[in-house]
Amino acid sequence: MNNIVSMAWVKEHMGEPNVVIADCRFVLGKPDAGREAYEASHIPGAVYLDLEKDLSAPVDEHGGRHPLPDIFDLTVALSLAGIGNETKVVAYDDQGGAMASRLWWLLKYLGHEHVYVMDQGFAAWTSAGHPVTDEIAEPTPVKFLAIVEHTMLVEMDQVQELLGREGVTLIDSRETPRYRGEVEPIDRVAGHIPGAINRFWKDGLTVTGSWKVADEQAERFADLDKNRELIVYCGSGVTATPNVIALQEAGFTNVKLYAGSWSDWISYSENPVATGDEENA
Incomplete structure (x- = not known):
């Protein structure tokens, strides 16, 4: 599966x-x-x-x-x-x-x-006519043991260190106008992390709302090198995660999430901000 x-x-x-x-x-x-x-x-x-x-x-x-x-x-x-x-x-x-x-x-x-x-x-x-209910589920508690995969995550200071470094691509998952800094309806600063390219997360869906198949996801990222480290972010770390899935479906294995994302980045006044488009890394 x-x-x-x-x-x-x-x-x-x-x-x-x-x-x-x-x-x-x-x-x-x-x-x-x-x-x-x-x-x-x-x-x-x-x-x-x-x-x-x-x-x-x-x-x-x-x-x-x-x-x-x-x-x-x-x-x-x-x-x-x-x-x-x-x-x-x-x-x-x-x-x-x-x-x-x-x-x-x-x-x-x-x-x-x-x-x-x-x-x-x-x-x-x-x-589609599939069954629904308003009955609230009452699951039986079970034990969950976490084995944290630290390599899936990057923190703000790591992103700072990686800015402009060879072999790393930052992917901004927000809508293009927000990425360019033309509008910012949510966060207090507009723009993107310097060097990031833009891949809007909803482009991973078809016009009917289905997830694109692996070959179609691969087309979205065809210009990216599978040997590079990819760091994905969005506004708050939520809508970046569909892009993480899409990249995995497309065959990329070195994909990490900057969970704090743009809203964390701009909470540090010393962090640089870029606007407009970036050349693909």
Whole structure:
């Protein structure tokens, strides 16, 4: 199995004792909307994991708008959701896979292998006539042991050191106008990290909202050298994670996430800011 599974696969395997379906719907600026949507209707048996309460730490001076959660707190949340080390986890959302990909990345970061994102999302699930319920799942807690994969992550000071270095490519996953610094609707400074190239994360989806297949993902990154170290970021470390998946699907193996991303970078006044386009590295 690759990182993306079909709705048909989810329908076939939901309810199996070793499969946990995780509803990750979340609306920026409306922190209760995702849980309310889950409580109204979700895939039968699905548990809810909240982007800001479960999959992020509280916002601080540094770390960005969605800091990585404390590892102990996250393992507790996963355990209470019925997720153990051998559990197959399928995450879904209604945001093009961005929130589900955050859970995918976190589980991979904690050494968990069997995690996938459901293609298309909940709206497509309901449109296809697949079953839904408002019954809240009550999973049996299990033990989750984290084996942290530190090489998947880079911190701000590492990005500073790598700026302009041969063999490293920074990939900004935000929309092009934000990358260029033409607009900035969320963060207090516009622009991008100097040297970064732009690959908008939603370009990994088809016009119908499905994930592009591996060959199509490879076309998006055809100008990049697979021998280079790739560091992916976005505004707060969430929408970069679909690009991490896309790069893996395209055959890239040396891919890391700058989890704090742009919102962390600009929290340090000494960090340089670039605008406009960059030549591909």
